[in-house]
Amino acid sequence: MRKTAVVGAAQTPFGKLYERDTRDLAEEAVFKALKDAGARPSDIQVAFVGSGGMDPTTPMMIGQIALEQLGIKGIPITRVENACASGSNAFHLAWLAVQTGMYDVALALGVEKMSTPTPEQARMAMRLGGGDALLEGSMGLFPPGIFAMIAQIYMEKYDCRREDLAMISVKNHKHASLNPLAQYQKEVTLEEVMNSRQVAYPLGVLDCCPISDGAACAIIASEDAVKRFSSKPVWIRASVQVSGTYEDLDDLRPDTTQRAGFQAYEMAGVGPEDIDLAEVHDCFTFAEIMHYEDLGFCNLGEGARYIREGKPFLGREKPVNTSGGLLAKGHPLAATGIAQVYEIVQQLRGQAGPRQVEGARIGLTHNGGGFRHGDVGIVTVHILER
Amino acid sequence: MKAKPRGIPVVKKFFRETPEGIEVIASRCSRCGSYFFPVKKVCPHCLDETMEEVPISGKGTLISFSVSYDGLRGIKPPYAFGYVKLKEGFMLFSLLTDCEPFEEKLKIGMPVEMVIEEMGEDFYGNVLYTYKFRPSEDQS
Numbered sequence: 107m108r109k110t111a112v113v114g115a116a117q118t119p120f121g122k123l124y125e126r127d128t129r130d131l132a133e134e135a136v137f138k139a140l141k142d143a144g145a146r147p148s149d150i151q152v153a154f155v156g157s158g159g160m161d162p163t164t165p166m167m168i169g170q171i172a173l174e175q176l177g178i179k180g181i182p183i184t185r186v187e188n189a190c191a192s193g194s195n196a197f198h199l200a201w202l203a204v205q206t207g208m209y210d211v212a213l214a215l216g217v218e219k220m221s222t223p224t225p226e227q228a229r230m231a232m233r234l235g236g237g238d239a240l241l242e243g244s245m246g247l248f249p250p251g252i253f254a255m256i257a258q259i260y261m262e263k264y265d266c267r268r269e270d271l272a273m274i275s276v277k278n279h280k281h282a283s284l285n286p287l288a289q290y291q292k293e294v295t296l297e298e299v300m301n302s303r304q305v306a307y308p309l310g311v312l313d314c315c316p317i318s319d320g321a322a323c324a325i326i327a328s329e330d331a332v333k334r335f336s337s338k339p340v341w342i343r344a345s346v347q348v349s350g351t352y353e354d355l356d357d358l359r360p361d362t363t364q365r366a367g368f369q370a371y372e373m374a375g376v377g378p379e380d381i382d383l384a385e386v387h388d389c390f391t392f393a394e395i396m397h398y399e400d401l402g403f404c405n406l407g408e409g410a411r412y413i414r415e416g417k418p419f420l421g422r423e424k425p426v427n428t429s430g431g432l433l434a435k436g437h438p439l440a441a442t443g444i445a446q447v448y449e450i451v452q453q454l455r456g457q458a459g460p461r462q463v464e465g466a467r468i469g470l471t472h473n474g475g476g477f478r479h480g481d482v483g484i485v486t487v488h489i490l491e492r
Numbered sequence: 493m494k495a496k497p498r499g500i501p502v503v504k505k506f507f508r509e510t511p512e513g514i515e516v517i518a519s520r521c522s523r524c525g526s527y528f529f530p531v532k533k534v535c536p537h538c539l540d541e542t543m544e545e546v547p548i549s550g551k552g553t554l555i556s557f558s559v560s561y562d563g564l565r566g567i568k569p570p571y572a573f574g575y576v577k578l579k580e581g582f583m584l585f586s587l588l589t590d591c592e593p594f595e596e597k598l599k600i601g602m603p604v605e606m607v608i609e610e611m612g613e614d615f616y617g618n619v620l621y622t623y624k625f626r627p628s629e630d631q632s
């Protein structure tokens with residue numbers, strides 16, 4: 107395998123940014139990533155642009171339009187749509203493009219505008235389009251619903267209580283209070299989460315990620331090309347994408363994250379015990395508990411105890427979602443996967459300020475997308491090392 | 493199970509009209525016996541056009557469920573939904589009906605049966621019908 111590194115990464119503020127559109131969000135993220143790398147637009151040889159297209163005015167060839175603003179043109183540019191994993195999938199393809207030896211420098215951008223025309227319309231679009239619309243979306247299933255059903259079985263089978271779910275939201279809001287780019291920078295209490303308006307039993311609104319706008323960008327270079335840039339490289343040790351298998355599951359326990367995690371650990375030649383911090387796909391509080399187990403941070407059935415013992419809090423054994431995660435940093439669909447990479451890059455460079463994980467050497471990102479037949483549609487896992 | 497609902501189907505290919513009424517249909521591979529919903533032409537295991545259309549038994553068990561407190565066009569909140577494992581052996585997502593109060597009536601693993609019921613209206617004001625499942629006495 108060719109050695110590749112992230113040489114530039116950037117993220118816009120996340121939130122309901124009513125005054126901003128897809129173009130200027132993309133412009134800011136790409137501009138900052140180029141600056142971060144010390145790169146010129148002409149350094150970029152190929153680009154992949156994640157876009158879930160949640161904003162009905164998002165044009166076709168959004169990638170071309172977004173990147174032309176910074177003078178990135180003439181090269182192959184391709185839009186990537188893979189639901190909430192669109193951004194990490196664009197990053198994976200940029201990595202793959204460099205891996206093949208065809209290119210030395212690739213750019214991945216993820217941009218999403220969800221608050222227009224109204225956040226309510228985005229919520230409805232997600233209800234119908236977040237998964238298999240014909241079979242499930244139009245029949246009443248929506249993203250919180252699928253994780254609520256998985257949680258119900260899990261909570262009957264294992265030691266996991268309502269307050270364990272709520273603690274995930276408390277942790278991620280606490281982390282987000284230290285992140286100036288997060289959508290919600292205010293801490294919440296256990297009681298506030300447990301008493302928040304019901305969305306899909308047992309999940310309340312503070313167990314769910316919000317509707318968000320934002321963009322994130324990363325620039326990847328081969329080992330030979332790294333020296334063209336002024337930044338300190340963060341090496342990509344593993345980049346994996348898998349899809350769901352959509353089997354009939356009596357226990358409704360998708361194995362997509364487990365499979366992606368296992369492949370990533372094998373590719374990187376590391377194990378869960380080597381991971382210093384992780385950004386995982388906490389679209390709903392329960393999902394994060396499940397992912398502790400799927401990624402091998404603890405054993406099956408011990409996810410709730412893992413958060414109860416405080417292990418994934420900042421300053422403890424293995425901080426998870428130091429950025430605030432999807433729950434509190436926000437979740438502009440296609441920006442999320444690359445924003446996760448941005449957070450890990452900041453941490454591994456020692457630039458994360460008040461939320462810095464001391465001595466962090468290896469970080470992991472985990473991004474999921476879509477649902478169908480009790481399974482997750484897409485999962486990507488990346489392992490980065492300084 | 494056959495019914496004579498008012499209106500038009502929420503998704504046409506889920507249903508079949510017979511002289512006795514509407515029924516919900518799946519595809520079964522005549523070679524390997526695998527079931528598929530909704531109906532399709534080619535069995536991915538046998539890689540051949542071996543499908544036959546069969547009515548769904550409508551009997552199964554509730555794998556898991558939840559209750560939505562947000563509405564969807566045509567579905568008023570709160571409403572219950574779940575995954576059902578049918579007697580035929582395959583899994584299906586469905587709205588749940590006749591199950592209030594939810595916390596008393598719904599249990600993971602309980603027997604359920606299929607009914608055809610109205611589900612709001614489409615953009616043009618047509619009354620829609622769909623399949624749903626409800627708690628069943630039948631333990632078989």
Ligand SMILES: [Zn+2]
Pocket residue numbers: 521522523524525526535536537538539542
């Ligand atoms: Zn077959």
